[in-house]
C-alpha cells in the first residue's frame with residue numbers, strides 16, 4: 015500500500031513536511047498545498063526547492079482553469095527537477111469555487127474537458143488529478159468519469175464527496191466504487207482515514223486499490239502511517255526478527271516522537287516566521303488536530319489556544335504532554 019500525505023493549505027507547509035519526514039517518515043508521496051499563480055512567487059519557490067524538502071518524493075499541486083497558465087507554471091516547476099504535477103479539482107472554498115477553480119471547475123464539464131485535452135496534449139510533465147465527485151449532485155460523477163477516462167493521467171486521487179459536502183458529510187462510497195470499476199489508471203482513495211483498521215477495511219472492499227492519501231488523520235495521529243505499515247507487516251508476517259513493528263511501540267516512545275516533532279516544528283517556525291506570534295498561530299492550528307491524540311486534553315488545549323506568549327504556550331504544551339495518548 016502506498017501512503018500519501020494529503021496537502022493542507024497553511025498546515026502541510028515545507029516546514030511541517032520536513033519535521034514530519036525527520037521524525038516519522040514512511041510517506042511515499044508528499045503533495046504541496048495548491049499553487050494558484052501563473053508564475054511562482056518567492057514563497058512558492060522556497061516551498062518546492064528540493065533542498066528544502068530533503069528525502070521527500072514531493073508532487074507540487076497546481077490549481078487553475080486555464081490550460082495556458084497551468085502549462086506555464088508546470089514548466090517552471092519542472093526547472094526545479096520535478097517530472098510530475100497534480101491538478102486540484104477538489105477545493106470547496108467559496109472564493110475558489112466562485113472563480114471556477116478547484117471543485118468549482120467540476121460544474122463546467124465541457125470546459126474542463128477542453129482544459130484537460132489541451133493540458134494532456136501540450137504539458138511535458140506527468141499529471142495526476144485530485145478530485146471531488148461533483149459540485150452539488152452525485153449524478154454529475156458519471157459524466158466527470160467519462161471525461162477522466164479519456165486522459166493518460168498519472169493517477170486519479172478521489173475524495174468521494176461533493177463540493178457542498180465540504181469536509182464533514184458522509185463519504186459517498188458508491189461513487190468511489192463506480193470509479194474503481196471504470197477508470198483504468200491507478201486510483202488513490204482519500205477521505206476520513208483515521209486508523210489502520212480503516213485502511214484494512216478499504217483494502218478488503220477494494221483489493222485493487224494500492225494507494226491511499228491521508229490528511230487530517232495524520233495531523234491528528236502523526237504515527238498513523240507507521241501504524242498502517244505495522245498492520246500490513248503483521249498481516250503479511252514479513253517482519254524481520256530485529257524489526258520492531260511500530261504497532262508495538264510503547265506509549266512513551268510514541269509520545270516522545272510527537273514531542274520531538276512538535277519541538278522541532280515550533281523551533282523551525284520561530285526561525286522562519288517573523289515573530290513568535292505568527293509561529294504561535296501556526297502551532298495553534300496544528301493543535302486543532304494533534305490534540306485528538308491525547309486523552310482528556312480539553313483543558314490543556316484551551317490553555318494552548320489562550321496562550322499569547324511563547325512561554326505560556328510552552329507551559330501549556332508541557333502540561334499536555336503529561337497526559338496519556340489515546341489507545342486504539
Ligand SMILES: Cc1cc2nc3c(=O)[nH]c(=O)nc-3n(C[C@H](O)[C@H](O)[C@H](O)COP(=O)(O)O)c2cc1C
Nearest residue numbers: 020021022023047048102173205206207228229230
Ligand atoms: C485546512 C485544509 C486545507 C486543505 N488544503 C488543500 C490543498 O491545498 N489542496 C488539496 O488538494 N486539498 C486540500 N485539502 C483537502 C485535503 O487534502 C483532503 O482531501 C481532505 O482533508 C480529506 O482527507 P482527510 O479526511 O484524510 O483529511 C485541505 C483540507 C483542509 C481541511
